[in-house]
Amino acid sequence: MQIDIISDTVCPWCFIGKRRLEKALEKLRAERPDAEIQVNWHPFQLNPDMPEEGRDHKEYYREKFGGDERVAELVDNMTAAGAAEGLDFDFAAIERSPNTLNSHRLIRWAAGAGCQDRVVEALFRAYFMEGRDIGDHGVLSEIAGAAGMDADLVKALYAEGRDKELVAQDVIGAQQMGIRGVPFFIIDFKYKVSGAQSPEVFIDVIKNALAAEGEGEEVEAKAGIPL
Numbered sequence: 001m002q003i004d005i006i007s008d009t010v011c012p013w014c015f016i017g018k019r020r021l022e023k024a025l026e027k028l029r030a031e032r033p034d035a036e037i038q039v040n041w042h043p044f045q046l047n048p049d050m051p052e053e054g055r056d057h058k059e060y061y062r063e064k065f066g067g068d069e070r071v072a073e074l075v076d077n078m079t080a081a082g083a084a085e086g087l088d089f090d091f092a093a094i095e096r097s098p099n100t101l102n103s104h105r106l107i108r109w110a111a112g113a114g115c116q117d118r119v120v121e122a123l124f125r126a127y128f129m130e131g132r133d134i135g136d137h138g139v140l141s142e143i144a145g146a147a148g149m150d151a152d153l154v155k156a157l158y159a160e161g162r163d164k165e166l167v168a169q170d171v172i173g174a175q176q177m178g179i180r181g182v183p184f185f186i187i188d189f190k191y192k193v194s195g196a197q198s199p200e201v202f203i204d205v206i207k208n209a210l211a212a213e214g215e216g217e218e219v220e221a222k223a224g225i226p227l
Contacts, residue, residue: 017196024202043104098135
């Protein structure tokens with residue numbers, strides 16, 4: 001079975017959704033050790049018009065969400081939601097809101113290197129817990145090296161502009177599919193889960209997919225949380 005996840009690397013709910021899916025898969029694998037489940041990550045940009053060099057994070061959040069009071073409320077909510085999943089978000093440490101295209105290029109290359117999940121995890125941690133600029137080629141190359149990739153090769157790929165347009169087209173493809181918010185999960189190519197759902201929701205949908213063996217009707221679950 002294949003699970004395709006459409007996400008953005010600056011989306012806190014995508015990190016939370018990753019954790020909740022992982023909890024679901026841990027339980028399912030204990031019950032069904034025979035089930036082979038592959039997880040693939042695909043790009044989405046919540047802010048495709050972000051300048052390539054990024055923007056001041058606090059200024060951007062203030063503009064996007066309508067002032068300091070609203071930002072503080074949302075940050076508190078996201079911090080609490082992350083803490084419930086064991087994630088120590090540190091929004092105060094974030095100085096730059098990056099254009100995420102470069103981070104998605106790294107995720108694409110990581111798939112070929114067999115370490116995509118490690119890279120996705122490292123990108124989320126670098127941004128939300130360490131406040132690092134994940135639009136910067138140097139930072140991204142360091143993350144790649146720590147995940148087991150060839151950091152020098154990654155630097156060279158960035159320098160030559162490799163896959164920039166290809167990943168941008170993948171983002172457009174997700175929009176053309178009607179995806180407007182992330183995280184968005186496609187299970188067994190047709191079962192859809194929108195939002196950072198609970199592990200129980202993921203378990204139910206995956207079990208349905210396993211039982212249907214490709215013949216069930218499309219199932220869609222939507223989360224009642226802001227994206």
